[in-house]
Amino acid sequence: MRIDVITLFPKMFDGPFAESIVARARAAGRLELVIHDLRGWARDRHRTVDDVPYGGGAGMVLKPEPLVPAIREIKGGDGHVVLLSAQGRRFDEATARRLAEHAHLVLVAGHYEGVDERVIESDIDEELSIGDYVVTGGELPAMVVIDAVARLLPGVIDAASLEEESHTTGLLEGPQYTRPPEFEGRRVPAVLVSGDHASIAKWRRAEAVRRTAERRPDLIDAAALTPAERARLPRPAAKAPVPDADLVAAYRSGIGSYRIAAHFGISPATVRSRLRAAGVRLRAARSTPRGPTAAEVARMRATGLTVRELARHYGVSHVTILDRLKKDRSK
16 A cells, blocks of 8 residues: 655654554555645745635634645556545544555645635545544544554454454444453452353453443444344433523524434434424425435445444435435436
8 A cells, every 4th residue: 555645744744654564564665645835836946835725713724825836746647535624524443444445545634724725626536524522633633544554454463453443343342351361359350260262252242342332432332233132231321301592592593403313313203393382483394405415425425434324424314315315316
């Protein structure tokens, strides 16, 4: 694999990738990593790459020139271009595995208030974020993506080590132990020293399910669990009822009943019924289709999002997403 990075701060990449697994992958010829200074494509003597945003506001925006010429020159005919941005889809293990299938990645480290939207529309294949927070630039997120992808390349890490890691199967990995068998009065679970490999595998699976349910319950719905494993899951805590005042305030702010329903986890019919009971006069139904267009849904679906992830993203039901996908296929 070849990974090119377009950045304003190329020296940031010197230290992290001179050590550990990525360094070994480069030395073994499994990974070619090339860092490019965006200012090398600047057209003026000051090497300007940013400008103030149209419409006013704080901060600066990366200009289409020199960014577009840089991307097009570097990606060649096979590069998959990824912008690291706080507005991107959240990076996860499934995305890392998908990116690892590409022969050539081009990572663009976003900066300042962002990138001119015309660059995204014309030359970016997808946007990724490493979490719901903001860092000073896209360099650190790019490093995270490189590390997560590089370790998945054939021959970089022993394949057996990748099979039962956290997030590989949709679950967190269970607890691990090593010598000594007892430390400060705490003993290693007896099953792990029993030599019974079937029992060990069963224990590890049960612990992975338990730990995921406790620490990351948001992963449980999509995890591949057996009916028996789901039956043993702890019951989720009951959600606090949504006050009528919150529904009324949201509706009067201009938000529709479908988006309100998606936000509070209740049905649109319940939202409308409670609004009427609270004395709210409902707005006339829109004549235009509700939610995203078929083309928008198809484009986002192509990035790997599931139907339910798309429904949450657009604030509509999964039935609406399926309807849009059906319409797109029928064109």
